[in-house]
Amino acid sequence: DAGVTQSPTHLIKTRGQQVTLRCSPKSGHDTVSWYQQALGQGPQFIFQYYEEEERQRGNFPDRFSGHQFPNYSSELNVNALLLGDSALYLCASSLGPGARNQPQHFGDGTRLSIL
Amino acid sequence: EDQVTQSPEALRLQEGESSSLNCSYTVSGLRGLFWYRQDPGKGPEFLFTLYSAGEEKEKERLKATLTKKESFLHITAPKPEDSATYLCAVRGGANNLFFGTGTRLTVIP
Numbered sequence: 030d031a032g033v034t035q036s037p038t039h040l041i042k043t044r045g046q047q048v049t050l051r052c053s054p055k056s057g058h059d060t061v062s063w064y065q066q067a068l069g070q071g072p073q074f075i076f077q078y079y080e081e082e083e084r085q086r087g088n089f090p091d092r093f094s095g096h097q098f099p100n101y102s103s104e105l106n107v108n109a110l111l112l113g114d115s116a117l118y119l120c121a122s123s124l125g126p127g128a129r130n131q132p133q134h135f136g137d138g139t140r141l142s143i144l
Numbered sequence: 145e146d147q148v149t150q151s152p153e154a155l156r157l158q159e160g161e162s163s164s165l166n167c168s169y170t171v172s173g174l175r176g177l178f179w180y181r182q183d184p185g186k187g188p189e190f191l192f193t194l195y196s197a198g199e200e201k202e203k204e205r206l207k208a209t210l211t212k213k214e215s216f217l218h219i220t221a222p223k224p225e226d227s228a229t230y231l232c233a234v235r236g237g238a239n240n241l242f243f244g245t246g247t248r249l250t251v252i253p
Contacts, residue, residue, distance in 0.1 A: 071243030
């Protein structure tokens with residue numbers, strides 16, 4: 030049973046560039062959430078996708094956008110990269126957007142470094 | 145506003161030395177408190193979900209408990225392989241998880 034898979038594992042970009050990160054949810058899951066984890070901090074919620082729509086958004090600027098595809102996979106796009114965007118980006122999947130007894134399961138993340 | 149505070153920030157234990165990690169929370173309408181384990185360079189690994197005060201869950205050397213204001217993760221006779229960062233998160237009225245900053249546990253052989 031494949032868990033949550035993310036690609037790429039590492040990425041180096043320069044300021045002002047754009048980046049796309051990808052996520053395939055755990056088999057049977059239909060909801061994908063994205064988190065940003067800075068070094069030494071807990072993950073911070075970016076947004077959640079369910080039925081191909083953004084259902085909820087955290088306190089992140091519009092430079093952060095996403096998409097969910099019919100097969101439930103998802104992309105996170107970040108435009109106009111800033112040095113402060115350097116972090117581990119985590120994707121989590123679950124069955125239903127907040128269904129009881131359904132924890133979110135995380136992938137191993139994409140480490141994004143901005144030079 | 146949802147708030148999660150974990151203590152201590154870091155904990156060093158001798159192998160076999162039991163201890164507890166604390167997670168204090170403030171949330172409007174708790175819809176679950178979650179414990180995760182995170183190893184360096186990896187994503188968080190789900191451990192437990194707790195929903196109501198008085199609830200307890202156990203897995204091997206770990207036991208999680210919940211009150212109306214805090215949760216404890218008790219580690220009994222830890223082994224070096226228990227070394228990791230332990231994250232606590234709450235789900236309130238929103239569907240997302242709100243995380244604390246974690247407790248970095250080191251178990252020395």
